[in-house]
Amino acid sequence: MSDAISVSAPISGTDKTLSFEAGKLAQLADGAVVGRIGDTVLLATATASRSVREGADFFPLTVDIEERTYAAGKIRARSSAGRASRPTRPS
Helix, strand or coil: CCCCEEEEEECCCCCCEEEEEECCCCCCCCEEEEEEECCEEEEEEECCCCCCCCCCCCCCCCCCCCCCCHHHCCCCCCCHHHCCCCCCCCC
């Protein structure tokens, strides 16, 4: 396992610092970087196959974005199908 790499620099005109860290999180991914600016944190990961698929004449790319808003106090209600039903008293 390689050592973690950290790079940071102040942003001119503001009191915020931009920093990047690699090698600390998501160590099973082929590449992972954590970016921070102020209170905002971003985790970017990349994985790749070790072999080439036969007949693939293009470079397939998939981007998955998952926004976590519950840290800001915004919790979306799940559908009623996703909730476990509570037992009721017999009538």
